[in-house]
Each structure stands twice: as structure tokens, then as C-alpha cells.
Amino acid sequence: MAKVESSIDINDINLLTIVFGKLDENIGLIEKELDVSIKSKKDKVLIYGEEERVEDSLVLLNNLIETAKKQNNLSLSDVRYSISLVKNNEKRPVYELLKDTVVYTSMGKPIRAKTLGQKRYIDNINNSDIVFGIGPAGTGKTYLAMAAAVRAFKSKEVNRIILTRPAVEAGENLGFLPGDLQNKVDPYLRPLYDALFEILGHDTYNNLFEKGLIEVAPLAYMRGRTLDSAFVILDEAQNTTNEQMKMFLTRLGYGSKAIITGDVTQIDLPHGKQSGLKTVLKILAGVKGIGITYLNKNDIVRHPLVQRIIDAYEKYEKNNEKAEKLIEDKKSKSWGK
DSSP states (O other), X not given: OOEEEEEEEOXXXXXXXXXXXXXXXXXXXXXXXXXXXXXXETTEEEEEEEHHHHHHHHHHHHHHHHHHHHHSOOOHHHHHHHHHHHHTTOOSOHHHHSOOEEEEOTTSOEEEOOSHHHHHHHHHHHHOSEEEEEOOTTSOHHHHHHHHHHHHHHTTSOSEEEEEEOSOOTTOOGGGSSSSHHHHHHHHHHHHHHHHHHHHOHHHHHHHHHTTSEEEEEGGGGTTOOXXXXXXXXXXXXXXXXXXXXXXXXXXXXXOEEEEEEOXXXXXXXXXXXXXXXXXXXXXTTOTTEEEEEOOGGGOOSOHHHHHHHHXXXXXXXXXXXXXXXXXXXXXXXXXX
């Protein structure tokens, strides 16, 4: 395919610096991902490469310029995600797709969706009373659910926030930990505390906690209760049994909303125990009033290495499955003789 050259006018040197990034890291990433050459010349940005790649780069750079104007900054994750959007024929800029703020933290930082998957997740939370957020680590499942819970509490849609998790994970036994039951389960609930501290601030959190308006408890504490006017989040739900999941879902009372988050690739239940999350996704698929959002590696907003690690694990697991199937096929053939 013939090579072509095109250009974009950028008269603002500060804007040009933001778009190019520190030591031109943004442009270096674009050149690598879209296989083009990009240079600045006075008040122009020149793009050279195959015609289709140049057209994608023009869309991408215009989107990044608009995003930089709105945000007055441009992170490498913004650039990475903008590239993935263009590769998937999404022409709109990131800021336009993800402009709605869920809530502001105690330090005034806006919490909003950073990917289209996260936006679908938030839309589901807004529109459904029971929502499942399924996806790998780093996709913001729990954090965004927390933000939505705080927003609902502040706007008086609910009277309290309840956060819960299965207490036993990764084969560990609570009996070996020191202290009473609360001391034993606190380490498992620490990620929930940390997220609330960041969103609400320590003083506000402690005040609400003392009044009983925020509760952080192991899943076992939910049995026998009816949760009215509450925003309830069940985290790490892949480690629930079928019985626990049914128990949790049937606690929901009037004026309440439940968010269930989990990663079905990281189940720590004892061998032979079925994950209540995997089962319930089959049972409740298509039920009116229930929203299910599947997040994937493109929604990861942690270090870029996390995405590569997940890719490597997926490849390894697929190869293992193929090898196991091959062994089973050979056994079947030998038995059939």
C-alpha cells in the first residue's frame, strides 16, 4: 500500500507539549501501535505512513487534542485507551464518552469511568437494582461500586451503605489469626476500608461508621437480616458458595440496591466447591431488573503490566486446556481399542 503524509495544525505550544507527552512518550506509543511516523514542525504535526494508518492517526490525534483541552493534561493511560478505541472504529474522543462524574472524593478528585466497559457498568448501576460487575483485577469493579454507593447515600437515595466479602480466601484459615472475630476478618476487608477512606475521608468515614450508617462486615453477618433502604456491595463474590449467594440476594429489602463484584478466574474455594457467582450468572441471565456487566483486559486501569500479565495467564491456561484435552482424547482412543 502506498505511503501518504498528512498534517494537523497546533498553534498552542503548551497543548503540543501535552499531546506529545514527557520525552515524546505519547507520540512514541502512537507510532508503535499504529505503525506511523509523527513529527512536529513549527505549528504543525506531520504524520507519515500507510493511508489507513494515517487516517486512524489523524482521528486519534484530534481526539487527544480535544481531550487535552478539556482536561489540561493527558495521561499515558488516556493515550493507550484512545488508541484502543480508534482500533475498534470508535471515532469519538475519550472525554466525550466518559465525561460524567460519579462522585468527588474528599480531596475534590472526580471519580468517573475511564473506559467504555466502566461506563456500561455505571449505566447498569444507575438503571438496575441488582448489578453484577464481572472482570479481572484492576478494572475498577469495587471502586466504582463504592463511588456509586457514596453518591446514593449523599443524595439520600439510601440510608446506609453495607459492604461485605466472604471472609476466607486463598486457602487461609481465620482460626490461626490473632484476636477476636472482627480482628480476624479485618485484613480481608481492608481493601473496602481503603476505598472508603479515599472517597469519604477518614473523619467522615469514622463519623458515619460510629453512627452505623456504614457497615463493613463478613458475608456470614448478613444471614437472617433484611436490608431496607441500603446500598449493599458484595465484593470477591467468586468465593461465595451457591448457598451463600442465594442467602445474600434474598436479603434485599425495599428501597435497596445490590452490587456484586468478582473475578471468575480467581476462585479460592476448596476443591469441589462450586462458585456461587458462576452459578448465579447462569440462573439470572435475562431476568428483568438485573444488570450484568462483563469487564475485560481493555478496562484495566492499573499499571500496563497488569494487562500483559492477564494476557500471559490466559495464553497459559488455554495451552493447558488444549494439552489436557489431547491427553483425554488419547486415553479415550486407547480404551476404545
